[in-house]
Every structure is written in structure tokens, then in C-alpha cells.
Amino acid sequence: MNNIIEFKNFRMGFKDESGNEFNLLDDISFEIKEGVALGVVGESGCGKSMTSLSVLKLLPSGVTIQGGDILYKGDSILDMNQEQMEDIRGKDISMIFQEPMTALNPVHTIGFQVGEALKVHFPGMKNSEIKANVLEQLELVGIPNPETRYYQYPHQFSGGMRQRVMIAMALICNPKLLIADEPTTALDVTIQAQVLELMKNIKQKGSMMLVTHNLGVVSELCDEIVVMYAGCVVERGNIDEVFENPKHPYTKGLMAAVPSLNSKGKELYTIPGIVPTVKNFEKGCRFSPRCEERSEACKGIKPELTRVGDNHFVECWKYNNSEGSPCQK
Amino acid sequence: MSEIILDIQNLTKYFDIGSFGTKKYVHAVEDVSFELHKSETLGIVGESGSGKSTLARLILGLIPVTSGKVYYEGDEITGVKGKYASKVRSDIQMVFQDPYASLNPRIKIGESIAEPIIVNKLIKNKKDVRLRVEELLNLVGLQPEMYDRYPHEFSGGQRQRIGIARALSLNPKVLICDEAVSALDVSVQAQVLNLFNRLKDELNLTYIFIGHDLSVVKYISNRILVMYLGEIMEIANTEDIFINTQHPYTKALISAIPEVKSKGIKERIILKGDIPSPVNPPEGCRFYSRCFKAQDKCGKTHPELREIDTDHFVRCHFSEKGGNKWLDI
Amino acid sequence: MARYITKRLLKAFLIFFVSITITFFIIRFMPSNPVDLLIDPKMGPEVQEAMMEEFGLDKTKGEQYIIFLKQLLQGNLGTSFKSREPVSQVIMQKLPWTLLLLFIVVILSLAVGIPIGVYSAKHRGKFSDKLINIVVMVGISVFVPFLAFLFLYLFSYYFKLLPTGGAYTPPPAKGIRYVIDVLKHAILPSLTLFTANVASILMYTRNSMIDVLEEDYIRTAYSKGVKENKVIKVHALKNAMIPTITVTGLMMGSMVGGAVMTESIFSWPGIGRLIYDSVSALDYPVLQGSFIILALSVIIMNIITDLIIAWIDPRIKLEG
Numbered sequence: 001m002n003n004i005i006e007f008k009n010f011r012m013g014f015k016d017e018s019g020n021e022f023n024l025l026d027d028i029s030f031e032i033k034e035g036v037a038l039g040v041v042g043e044s045g046c047g048k049s050m051t052s053l054s055v056l057k058l059l060p061s062g063v064t065i066q067g068g069d070i071l072y073k074g075d076s077i078l079d080m081n082q083e084q085m086e087d088i089r090g091k092d093i094s095m096i097f098q099e100p101m102t103a104l105n106p107v108h109t110i111g112f113q114v115g116e117a118l119k120v121h122f123p124g125m126k127n128s129e130i131k132a133n134v135l136e137q138l139e140l141v142g143i144p145n146p147e148t149r150y151y152q153y154p155h156q157f158s159g160g161m162r163q164r165v166m167i168a169m170a171l172i173c174n175p176k177l178l179i180a181d182e183p184t185t186a187l188d189v190t191i192q193a194q195v196l197e198l199m200k201n202i203k204q205k206g207s208m209m210l211v212t213h214n215l216g217v218v219s220e221l222c223d224e225i226v227v228m229y230a231g232c233v234v235e236r237g238n239i240d241e242v243f244e245n246p247k248h249p250y251t252k253g254l255m256a257a258v259p260s261l262n263s264k265g266k267e268l269y270t271i272p273g274i275v276p277t278v279k280n281f282e283k284g285c286r287f288s289p290r291c292e293e294r295s296e297a298c299k300g301i302k303p304e305l306t307r308v309g310d311n312h313f314v315e316c317w318k319y320n321n322s323e324g325s326p327c328q329k
Numbered sequence: 330m331s332e333i334i335l336d337i338q339n340l341t342k343y344f345d346i347g348s349f350g351t352k353k354y355v356h357a358v359e360d361v362s363f364e365l366h367k368s369e370t371l372g373i374v375g376e377s378g379s380g381k382s383t384l385a386r387l388i389l390g391l392i393p394v395t396s397g398k399v400y401y402e403g404d405e406i407t408g409v410k411g412k413y414a415s416k417v418r419s420d421i422q423m424v425f426q427d428p429y430a431s432l433n434p435r436i437k438i439g440e441s442i443a444e445p446i447i448v449n450k451l452i453k454n455k456k457d458v459r460l461r462v463e464e465l466l467n468l469v470g471l472q473p474e475m476y477d478r479y480p481h482e483f484s485g486g487q488r489q490r491i492g493i494a495r496a497l498s499l500n501p502k503v504l505i506c507d508e509a510v511s512a513l514d515v516s517v518q519a520q521v522l523n524l525f526n527r528l529k530d531e532l533n534l535t536y537i538f539i540g541h542d543l544s545v546v547k548y549i550s551n552r553i554l555v556m557y558l559g560e561i562m563e564i565a566n567t568e569d570i571f572i573n574t575q576h577p578y579t580k581a582l583i584s585a586i587p588e589v590k591s592k593g594i595k596e597r598i599i600l601k602g603d604i605p606s607p608v609n610p611p612e613g614c615r616f617y618s619r620c621f622k623a624q625d626k627c628g629k630t631h632p633e634l635r636e637i638d639t640d641h642f643v644r645c646h647f648s649e650k651g652g653n654k655w656l657d658i
Numbered sequence: 659m660a661r662y663i664t665k666r667l668l669k670a671f672l673i674f675f676v677s678i679t680i681t682f683f684i685i686r687f688m689p690s691n692p693v694d695l696l697i698d699p700k701m702g703p704e705v706q707e708a709m710m711e712e713f714g715l716d717k718t719k720g721e722q723y724i725i726f727l728k729q730l731l732q733g734n735l736g737t738s739f740k741s742r743e744p745v746s747q748v749i750m751q752k753l754p755w756t757l758l759l760l761f762i763v764v765i766l767s768l769a770v771g772i773p774i775g776v777y778s779a780k781h782r783g784k785f786s787d788k789l790i791n792i793v794v795m796v797g798i799s800v801f802v803p804f805l806a807f808l809f810l811y812l813f814s815y816y817f818k819l820l821p822t823g824g825a826y827t828p829p830p831a832k833g834i835r836y837v838i839d840v841l842k843h844a845i846l847p848s849l850t851l852f853t854a855n856v857a858s859i860l861m862y863t864r865n866s867m868i869d870v871l872e873e874d875y876i877r878t879a880y881s882k883g884v885k886e887n888k889v890i891k892v893h894a895l896k897n898a899m900i901p902t903i904t905v906t907g908l909m910m911g912s913m914v915g916g917a918v919m920t921e922s923i924f925s926w927p928g929i930g931r932l933i934y935d936s937v938s939a940l941d942y943p944v945l946q947g948s949f950i951i952l953a954l955s956v957i958i959m960n961i962i963t964d965l966i967i968a969w970i971d972p973r974i975k976l977e978g
Contacts, residue, residue: 043514044485056881090882102874106973107896117882153972158603159377169882188376189541190600190619193585197599213515216587243589257519259548260588261571267526268519268548274484275514 002073004177004207005032005055009068012054022278023066025050025231026286029305032177032224037208039218039239042228043254045275048211051228052179055209056095057085073176090117094170098182100162104154111150114138114169121173137168141198160191164198171202178202179209184217196220215258219243224311227251230276230286232302237312247314249291285317293318334503334535335365335421340387340397342380346608356607357383359559361397362634365503370529370536372550372567374543374582378607380559381539385505388537389423390414419449419499426508428488432480439476442466442495449499465494468531470524486517490524497532505537510545522549543586547571552640555579558607558615561634565641575643577622614646622647659975662968670957677953681946682726709737735950736943740936745947749929753951755825756921756928758840760913762848764906767856772902775863776890779898782868790860797857806850806923813846820846823925847924851917855909862905866898873897900967907963911956 007030013023025047032038040048053059055070057077070077072088080088089095094117097103104113115134118125131150138146141164154162163183170178183199184192199208199221210221218225219239226236227248235248246252256269273290282288288298298317305313306320340361347353358380365371375381386392388399390406398407406417425431432441442462445451452458463473469490480488489509496504506525510518526549528534540546546553553570555563555578563576574580584598600619611617613628620627626646634644701709717725729735735745778787814822821827826839870876871894879893880886914929921930929948936944968974 043516058877058881086883086885088883089880090884095881097874097878099874103878105875105879105893105897107971108893116879116884120883120885153976155973156976160603166878169878188604189543189585190376190581191603192587193581193597193599196587197597214587215515215589219589220587254515255589257516258589259519259522259544261544261547261583261586267523270520270523271516274486274517 002034003031003071004034004073005209006071006074007031007051007068008071010051010054010070011065011067012050012059012063013066014063021064021066023231023281024063024278025054027068027302028231028233029068030226030233030236032207032209034176034207035204036224037203037210037222039222039225040209040211040228041213041215041218041225041254043213043275045230045277046228047231048213048228049181052095052181052209052211055177055179056089056093058095087121090170090175091121091173092175093177093179094173094175095179095181096163096166096170096183099186100159100166101186103166104162106154109151109153110138110157110165113154114165114172117169117173133172134168137172138165140171140202141165141168142194143168158191159187160194163187163195167195167198167202171205175206177207177209179211181211182213183210185212185214192217215243215255227254230281232286233305233315234287235312235314235316237309241309241312245309245312247308247312247319248287248316249293249318250287285315331367331369333364334367334402335388336400336403337364337388338362338398338400340384340399341395342383342387342392343395353608356559356610358387359610361556361559361561363554363561363564365535365537367535368529368533369551370538370549372546372553373537373539373556374541374546374553375556376541376604378558378604379556380607381556382507384556385423385507385537385539389421389505390418415449419445419451420501421503421505422496422499422501423505423507424489424492424496424509426511428485428492428512429480431492432488434480436479437477438480438483438491439463439466439478441480442491442498445495445498451499462494462498465497468497468528469494470520484517485513486520489513489517489521493521493524493528497528501534503535503537505539507539508541509538511540511542518545525549543582544588555582558605558610560615561642561644562616563641563643564634565638569638569641573638573641575637575641575648576616576645577620578616581621614644659968662974663965666961666964670961674954674957677957678730678950679723681949681953682723730950735947738944739941740939740944745943748932748944749947749951752927752929752932755926756914756917756930759844759847759851759917759921759926759928760910762844763851763855763913764910766848766852767859767909768906770852771856771859772863772899775860775902776867776895776898778860778864779867779871780890782864794857794860797853798861800853802850802854803919803923805853806847806920809846809850810923825927843924843926847917847920847926850920850924851913855913858905858909859902862902863898866901867894870894870898896970900971903963903966903970907959911959914952914955 007028010025010028011023012025013021015021028051030038040051042048050059055072055077065078072093077085104110111131111134114137115130118130118133135146135150138149143149143161143164149157154165157165166183180199184195187195196217203221208221210218212218222239224237225239225242227234227242227250229250235242235246235251242251243255246255250271253269253271257271259268271290272292276282276286276289282299284300284302285291285294285298288294291298295317303315303317303320305315308314308319340358342358344355344357345353346355361380361384363371373381373384383392387394390399390409394407398405400406401417401421406414409417432438439459439462442465443458446458446461452461459476462476466473466475471487471490471494475483480491483491492509509525510521513521522545525536525538529536536549538546538549547567550567552564552566554561555570555576557578563570563579565573565575570579571583574583581598581600598621600621602619605611605615605618611628613626613630614620614623614632617623617627624646630646632644632646634642635648636642637648638650733746735749737743738745738748741748774790778790781787810822813820821843823843825843826836827843830836831839876889876893879889884893917928918930918934920926921928922934925931929951932944933948935941936948
């Protein structure tokens with residue numbers, strides 16, 4: 001299977017007013033294969049949103065690329081110019097965002113906004129064709145009465161409906177990859193269930209990169225998972241593998257901290273300490289200050305990626321028994 | 330059953346949004362009655378428009394009721410003013426959702442916590458006030474030295490702890506937590522939930538815990554109250570709510586939660602349509618439009634809240650002891 | 659939308675009614691003898707008596723008020739002390755000149771202010787933006803009469819390029835020559851008012867545009883592959899215009915009477931100059947009439963502004 005997206009040792013950061021350079025994302029490496037849904041999970045500040053925005057180069061200004069590359073079907077995205085990026089966006093790779101309330105322009109109709117990508121990427125298309133396509137998409141995502149809704153404005157739609165509109169907008173050009181940044185977080189639980197169901201159905205059409213902090217959502221939708229902490233990938237692999245046998249202390253801690261419908265009574269496990277800020281990142285393993293299984297060496301040297309299973313990788317000295325590893329089991 | 334500390338009777342709140350003589354009401358809370366027992370944690374679950382936040386504010390007297398009564402320790406406190414009101418207010422306190430918005434950024438956090446003590450003249454001596462605040466900081470797991478710091482220096486989880494300390498400063502007997510952990514990351518949420526449980530035992534508190542995440546509410550509550558469009562749909566002990574689910578809405582809420590390791594096992598109920606507007610609600614059952622087991626009767630006749638089993642109340646025409654015959658439980 | 663328009667017109671009517679009532683009572687309740695304020699003491703006694711009849715100054719305040727309203731409906735605003743002409747006539751002679759200036763200034767301000775505001779927002783923080791910012795600051799801070807005199811000195815006196823005052827060089831020419839003459843005379847006063855006003859429009863557009871560009875829906879547009887200038891023109895501009903339109907409306911409303919100093923310095927025969935002259939001449943009827951016209955113009959400008967915004971923003975258009 002071919003890789004749609006490949007992150008290769010991607011590093012990204014920013015400079016502050018005094019010119020000091022800080023690192024946000026460090027050595028990010030993972031792939032998204034054709035037809036696979038990959039979940040990127042982590043808590044606030046782990047860099048998962050930044051990672052997703054990097055693919056389409058939608059990062060805020062002031063951000064600097066500090067190393068590595070991102071490949072789309074083998075070609076370097078970082079090398080692409082503005083025109084090439086504009087060509088890919090909305091057509092080959094699309095994105096949906098977290099807040100459906102603000103992600104749509106209040107002064108344009110839904111019909112216009114959903115059809116805009118077609119206008120941009122297929123300039124020869126007639127307006128009637130575009131409209132037909134839009135209506136088809138609206139029906140596909142479960143919007144009732146698409147004919148009437150076509151002429152309505154975002155404020156006339158509820159949160160769940162707007163998110164469906166976003167999905168229709170993202171899929172209209174049949175992209176190879178859909179990036180979804182916390183698509184259901186701002187929605188009510190029963191509405192979230194509806195949208196997740198919809199996303200399960202559209203999954204067949206291509207690859208998906210789902211960014212979220214909700215482990216349940218990831219387990220429902222995704223085939224593979226990447227766990228991030230403080231700008232690093234700490235564990236990744238096949239989702240069932242990782243959930244059955246989490247290896248990284250952070251992954252284990254995260255899973256134990258979520259109250260599930262079965263965890264009544266037992267005190268929830270809590271990871272001691274708090275997430276570090278950018279200026280306080282540890283030189284070695286960024287999780288080591290909070291890690292209950294840490295060794296001296298973890299603080300100084302950043303661990304390498306180690307294979308612990310068929311499709312299961314961890315960045316932790318505990319599993320690295322190679323020569324020169326500071327952690328000898 | 331321990332003594333009743335709060336008795337809520339037929340609490341109703343309508344917001345008038347009509348203009349120029351037209352009558353348009355938001356039925357935020359409709360005829361809500363329940364008892365809060367000393368030392369229990371009552372969880373209130375609902376989505377947008379359920380009225381749970383309005384209910385909390387009605388109980389606290391922050392907004393006036395349209396009708397209904399609130400009794401605290403046997404005395405009526407609905408709409409009380411003056412000295413008695415302050416006494417009652419200090420006994421029932423609230424922890425808010427947004428740890429970023431509920432602290433004044435210009436005041437030291439120690440002073441924020443001290444404010445209620447000073448205003449209510451609980452402790453006269455300045456030094457003693459400070460000692461008390463430091464004691465509270467310790468209680469919630471923060472260092473006493475943090476008294477002199479400002480909100481922006483703390484993380485979300487820490488700010489929430491400060492909010493809890495402030496709520497505890499008046500030695501309340503009842504704490505109402507309005508989505509108190511919803512804005513927090515998973516691992517931080519676990520810390521705060523553990524804190525809530527510990528404080529309940531140490532200080533002999535009674536909680537009303539409002540949330541939209543059933544797994545969290547289940548974890549912390551002894552009893553659960555399910556609200557939809559301003560009405561109570563079901564109340565029961567936590568175990569009963571899950572083992573003997575009676576109301577279709579409750580069943581849908583439970584099934585809507587995405588869980589790790591439940592892929593393929595869980596039967597999903599996906600509700601159709603959006604959450605209706607609480608403006609001028611329909612005549613029959615308010616859940617009629619989305620109920621997957623609705624019958625004609627449901628659209629015409631409004632079901633009453635009935636006790637169908639010990640301490641288990643349901644608002645559905647088809648519930649009876651032994652199970653809701655339409656839910657095949 | 660229809661409901662919105664109706665509600666808006668009703669509100670406007672109410673405001674107008676309150677304004678003229680206040681105007682009425684200010685004049686009537688001033689310490690000096692109202693008779694002296696409305697009837698020129700230099701007129702002959704018979705005329706004075708007739709006027710007292712006409713204005714009902716011998717009647718109660720309540721009855722006077724009714725007469726006042728009746729006269730207003732008939733368009734009768736009284737008689738000017740100075741010129742003995744009906745006030746309405748005097749005002750109607752001057753109003754078009756002010757409106758002409760207004761029209762020129764607004765069109766120019768929008769045509770210059772909006773594009774530069776957009777440019778400034780796009781290049782926020784860079785040198786060009788900082789430069790524009792400084793120029794704008796100077797524009798807002800400068801004392802308008804100072805600017806007027808400066809222009810007058812430079813262009814009329816020193817360089818002798820432009821006329822020194824008035825709306826045209828008498829005797830008035832005919833046809834196209836007249837138009838050109840008027841425009842030539844309009845240049846300096848327009849320029850003065852423009853300098854003060856374009857700054858507001860520019861700043862509002864810039865700041866509003868900066869806010870809009872931070873919005874989520876702009877990122878959505880980029881994520882679809884829409885090019886930058888299209889994102890700005892199609893997605894950002896309409897949203898960013900709302901504060902700009904509001905401030906333009908306010909500007910226009912206040913400029914009708916607010917250009918007093920500019921018009922006086924350039925001897926431009928508009929309402930502003932009329933007010934100035936009337937104050938000097940203690941011509942109260944004209945002042946009263948001018949205040950009423952001013953109130954009316956501000957109200958009308960506000961209505962137009964609100965309607966335009968309601969038309970642009972579908973949230974208002976559809977919900978009314």
C-alpha cells in the first residue's frame with residue numbers, strides 16, 4: 001500500500017521577540033497509507049493541531065520549519081510553492097475544523113460555500129453542474145431538503161448540521177485525504193454520535209487523519225493511531241495493538257485516566273505533574289519529569305523510535321535494548 | 330436514606346423573548362422536582378437546551394424563578410433576600426466551568442479566594458484570613474506560596490482547583506459543580522475528579538454534579554438525573570440507570586458515548602434530527618420528535634414523571650416496573 | 659426584512675419627534691424673553707403683533723407646541739430675522755451646497771480609505787503599515803481649521819492655484835463652465851474635510867479587516883485552495899465592511915452641520931456657514947430650523963446605514 005502522507009523527522013517551532021528559537025514539534029515521523037484512517041491523539045499543547053495544519057501549510061505566521069519533511073505521495077510539501085499548495089488544498093487534501101459555528105462565513109449561502117472548491121479547481125464547470133454536485137453532496141451527508149437549504153445561511157443551521165455541511169464541503173472534490181481536527185468536540189453527545197456515524201460511512205472513500213483528544217472517538221473510527229505528548233510522537237501503530245498493549249508510560253497513564261462506563265469506584269489514575277510549556281521542554285525525553293518509570297538517562301537524551309510489535313512503535317528508553325541504550329532492562 | 334438537605338419542588342423558569350407584544354417563551358426549566366440527600370452526589374446530565382445550567386442558577390438564587398420552590402434544610406429559600414439570603418448563599422456554593430473566565434486576571438489568586446471570607450466577615454483578622462486561604466490551597470493540592478500569584482501563571486487544572494478553593498472558603502455544605510471538568514484535559518480531569526471525591530469525604534459535602542459526559546457523571550455520582558428540553562426524563566441510582574435503563578433518551582445517551590474497546594460490541598442508537606428549540610415546546614412528550622420508539626400517544630399526551638421502581642422515576646408512557654416494554658431490556 | 663424596516667422607521671420617527679420637542683422647549687425655556695428670540699425687536703409693532711399672533715406667543719406653552727407642530731407639518735419654520743425670508747427657504751438654499759461637499763468627501767474617503775485600509779491590514783506590522791499608521795494619526799490629530807488655513811494659504815495665496823472662497827466666482831457662469839467653476843471651488847474645502855475623515859474610515863477598515871482575517875472561516879476558505887486576493891475580496895471584505903459602513907453613516911450625519919469651521923473659512927455657502935452666521939446675527943429662527951434639519955439628516959443617515967448593513971448581513975436581514 002502506498003503512503004499518502006509521510007512525516008519524516010519533521011521539526012517546527014517559532015522565534016520570540018528577542019529572536020530566541022523554540023521548538024514545538026520535534027522529530028515527527030509517521031505515515032498515512034491509502035484507505036487508512038489514522039488518529040492523532042494527545043492533550044492540549046501536545047502539538048496535534050499544529051501537525052494537522054502543517055500538512056496543508058495552514059500554520060499561523062511566525063512559525064518556522066526547523067527540519068525534516070512532509071511528503072504527499074512522495075513529493076515534498078515543504079518544497080511546494082503557493083500555487084502548488086492551492087492546487088492541492090480542497091481537491092487532493094481537504095480539512096474540516098473543530099468549531100462548526102465559526103468555520104463557515106456568515107454572509108454567504110451554504111450552496112455557495114460548499115460549491116466554492118469546485119469553482120476554484122474546475123474553472124470550466126458550469127454553474128448548473130456545480131449546483132447539482134452540491135445538492136448531491138448535501139444529500140450524501142444527510143441534510144434534509146437540500147434544495148431549500150442550498151440558499152440558506154450558516155446561522156440557519158444547527159451545530160451538527162453545520163458540521164455536516166463542512167464535511168460535504170470537504171468531500172466535494174473527492175480528496176484522497178480528509179484531515180479532521182476535533183470534528184465532534186464542540187457538539188452535543190447525541191449529535192456527535194450522528195456525525196461519527198456519518199464519518200464512518202465516508203471513511204471508505206479515502207484516507208483520513210483524525211485529530212482528537214477523545215480516545216473513544218479514535219477507537220471507533222481509526223485503524224491506526226499516533227499518540228503525541230509535548231510535540232513528540234511517543235507511540236504509534238495499529239490501534240487494536242496499541243490499546244491492548246500500550247507501552248509508553250504516557251499512553252498507559254492516559255488510558256487509565258479516562259473514566260469509562262466500567263470504572264466506577266476505583267480512583268482514577270492520574271499522571272503526576274502538569275503538561276510542560278514550550279519554554280520548559282526537557283532536553284531528553286519530554287515526558288520524563290512526570291514519568292514514574294523513568295531512569296536517569298531519560299532526562300539527557302531523547303529516545304529513539306523502537307519497534308515493539310508488528311505495527312507498533314514506541315519512543316522510550318525502556319524498550320530500547322540496543323547497544324548504547326542508557327536503559328538496560 | 331439520609332436526611333434531605335435540598336428539596337426542589339416544581340421549579341419552572343421561562344425566559345421572555347417576545348417583542349412588541351408577541352408571546353415567545355424559552356421554556357428553560359419545566360416543573361423540575363427532586364430531593365438532594367445529605368452526603369450524596371447527584372449527577373445531572375443533559376445536552377444543550379436541557380436546562381441543567383439554568384436549574385443550577387435557580388437553586389442558587391442567581392436568577393429568579395417563574396414558579397416553584399426551593400427548600401434548604403426544611404426552610405424555603407426561593408427568592409429570599411437580605412441577611413438570611415447571605416447565610417444560605419454561603420452554605421450552597423458553585424464551581425464553574427471555565428477556569429479561564431471565572432477568575433479575575435488582575436487579582437492575586439489568594440485574594441480571589443479570600444474575597445468571600447472578607448465580604449461575609451467570616452474571619453475578621455487579616456492574618457487569620459491569609460492563614461485560612463493557605464489552608465484552603467493546601468486542601469486542594471496547591472502550595473500556600475501560590476497565594477501571591479496571578480491566574481495567568483496557572484494551568485487550566487490548577488485554576489479549577491483555585492475555583493474549588495474559593496467555593497470552599499465559606500465552608501459550604503452543598504457544592505454545585507456546573508460542568509466543572511468539561512474544559513479540562515483527560516489527565517487533568519482525572520486529578521480534579523479525584524480531588525472532588527476526597528474533599529467530599531474530608532469535609533462531609535453534598536454535591537450536585539452537572540455534566541454532559543455520562544462516563545464522568547457516572548464515575549462520580551450516586552444518583553443520576555437525566556434532563557431533556559427543561560424536563561426530567563429519568564432519575565435513579567447510578568447503577569439502576571445503567572442496568573435498568575427505562576427512558577429511550579437515556580438509552581440513546583448511553584449508547585452514544587464512544588468507548589475504547591467497545592468497537593463492534595456496542596449497539597449504537599443514533600437519534601435522528603437535531604435537538605429542538607426550547608421555545609414554545611410541543612404539547613406531548615418533548616422527546617417525541619426524536620424518539621426511536623415513539624407512538625401516536627406520545628405526540629398528543631404529555632407523560633408524567635412516575636415512580637416505576639424504588640427510587641426510580643421515569644417520564645415515559647411505556648415504562649413500568651420490570652422494564653420499559655418498548656426497549657426490550 | 660420588511661419587519662425590520664418597519665421597526666426601524668418607527669424608531670426613527672420616535673427619535674425625530676423627541677428631538678424636535680427638545681428643540682422647541684430649549685428655545686422656549688431659555689432665560690431671555692422668547693418673544694425677543696423669535697420676533698426681531700427691530701420690526702415695527704404691527705408686524706410684531708401679527709407675528710405674536712402667528713406664533714401664538716401669547717398663548718400657553720402647550721398651545722404653542724401644537725402650533726409649532728402644525729407649522730412644522732406645513733414646512734413653516736419661521737422667518738429669519740436677518741433676511742426676513744422664510745427659514746425653510748433660507749435653509750433650502752444652503753443645504754444643497756453642504757450636500758455637495760458631503761457627497762464629494764464621502765466618495766473620496768471611501769475610495770481612498772477602504773483600499774488602503776485593506777492593504778494596511780494585509781501588511782500588518784510591516785513598514786508600510788507603520789507608515790500609513792503615522793499618516794493617519796496626523797490626519798486625525800490635526801486641528802481642522804488649521805488645516806483649512808494651511809491649504810488656503812498654500813494653494814490660494816501662495817501658489818495662486820485655487821480660488822480663495824465661495825462656491826463659485828460671481829457672476830455665476832452657465833452650463834458646464836458653471837459646474838467646473840463650482841468643482842474648482844470645492845477642492846479645498848473637500849480636501850480639508852477629507853483629510854480628517856479618511857483617517858477614520860481607513861482605521862476602521864484596517865482594524866475590522868485584521869479581526870476578520872483571524873476568523874475561522876477565512877482559514878476554511880484557504881483550506882479549499884482559494885487564492886489570497888479572492889479570500890480577501892469574497893470572504894473577508896463583506897464582513898469587514900460592517901463597522902466601516904456604520905462609521906461612514908455617523909460621519910455623514912454629523913458633517914451636515916459639523917463642517918461649520920471649514921465652511922466658514924472657505925466661505926462655502928452651506929448649512930455650517932449658515933449656523934455660524936446665524937449665531938453671530940442672533941438669528942434664532944434660522945438656528946432652530948437648522949437644528950431641526952440637522953436632527954433629521956442624522957436620523958436619515960442612520961436609517962440608511964442600518965438598512966445597508968441589514969442588507970449585507972443575512973443574520974439581520976432574515977431574522978428582522
